[in-house]
Amino acid sequence: MNAHKTIELPTALLRDSAQGSTWHSQIPDDKAMLRAAVELTRDIAVARPGIYWPDMIASALLGYAALAAAILVDNTAAAVLLGVVSSLALYRALLFIHELTHMHKDALPGFRFGWNLLVGIPMLIPSFMYEGVHTQHHARTRYGTIEDPEYLPLALMKPWSLPVFALTAILLPPALLIRSAILVPLGLLIPPLRTLVWERASALAINPQYRRRKPEGDFARMVFWQELGCSAWAIGILAASFAWGWRPLAIALGVVALTALLNQVRTLVAHLWENDGEAMTVTAQYLDSVNVPPPGFFAAMWAPVGLRYHALHHLLPSMPYHSLAEAHRRLMGHLAPGSTYGRASYSGLAPLLARLARSTMTAGRRR
Structure with a gap:
């Protein structure tokens, strides 16, 4: 396995991050790698409905079945185990939102509607929260800059920022419930609140400076119906909890x-987070991203639906998740040992978290 824990570059390419720059902005594009990525994968670039639909539906149904069992069972240990199974299955089902953002609208007829009906609205994370947002993260001139909604220079921040970043995720479920059940309906009566909720609480973004633009046209109509579905569902959940007790809702939350x-822990290792705001080449973006290819077994659990090949995804954003493993195999076989492509591969979650933690401690000493 080609596992790399560091990226070694000539000293001449390294620049002091305290002066407002990093080595990323100086990495030229590896044109041979970029060309090979496109040419070697043309025949596997089509999304296959026979894989997408069964995978998404089975994941969602397993998640809901395990959740129902966790609520109904009397044994605490069994309830915890069922809760973990439910969480993992729903995690996989939810991550199809990432595929939706890159999928052509005609690629899988009905899949967006089906996913929102089965997963997005019940989980209060409809597809509009990612559509139109995540593609900005892939924009050539935005990745790693202040205009990137999904980038923070975590490796250059204080060490305590990592656990805070991860643990804030546990506030998401009640925040989503409050958003859909209370804030969105109130926004119909209070326009400034509606604007605030849209700009600051309607996107799956990690950049606190990101402000979302007002939706327009067909997208605005899609947002309306998805918001309506989420608000009706959230209000119904709260009404049912008042009537029949709060235990089911507490377990679900x-x-x-x-x-x-x-997902937040996975986000911590999706990139190296070492860019401090400058625009980067595609190759630099690739090297700032992470692949965790086999044989690691657990990567398929904490980075499902193709996200273990996150660096490769930044080379081929529209490649369906079920083709990424084959694309990786082809590129590794075609490109020479020690090529740029292999330098984005890492051995697992723990080494990546350790690397990030060391980076924050080093950055802290520089200040």
């Missing part, structure tokens, strides 16, 4: 909190 925490 705990399961979703675990899902959110798992």
Whole structure:
């Protein structure tokens, strides 16, 4: 396995981050890698409905079945185990939102509607929260800059920022419930609140300076119906809890909190987070991103739906998740040992978290 824990570059390419720059902005594009990524994968670039639909539906149904069992069972240990199973299954189902953002509208007819109906609205995370947002993260001139909604220079921040970043995820479930059940309906009566909720609480973003633009056209109509569905569902959940007790809701919130925490930890290792705001080449973006290819077994659990190949995804954003493993195999076989492509591969979650923690401690000493 080609596992790399550091990226070694000539000293001449290194620049003092305290002066407002990093080595990323000086990495030229590896044109041979970029060309190979496109040419070697043309025949596997089509999304296959026979994989997407069964995977998404089975994940969602397993998640809901395990959640129902966790609520109904009397044994605490069994309830916890079922809650973990539910969280992992719903995590996989939720991450299809990432595929939706890159999928052509005609690629899988009905899949967006089906996902929102089965997963997005019940989980209060409709697809509009990611659509139109995540693609900005892939924009050539935005990645790693202040205009990137999904980037923070975590490796250059204080060490305590990492646990705070991860643990804030457990606040997401109650925040989503409050948003859909209270803030969105109130926004119909209070326009400034509606604007605030849209700009600051309607996108799956980690950049606190990101402000979302007002939706327009067909997208605005889609947002309306998804918001209506989420608000009706959230209000119904609260009404049912008042009538029949809060235990089911508390367990459901705990399961979703675990899902959110798992996703936040995955986010910590999706990139190296070493850019401090300058625009980067595509190759630099690739090297600031992470692949965790096999044989690691657990990566398929904490980075499902193709996200273990996150660096490769930044080379081929529209490649369907079920083709990424084959694309990786082809590129590794085609490109020479020690090529740029192999330098984005890492061995697992723990080494990546350790690397990030060391980076924050080093950055802290520089200040």
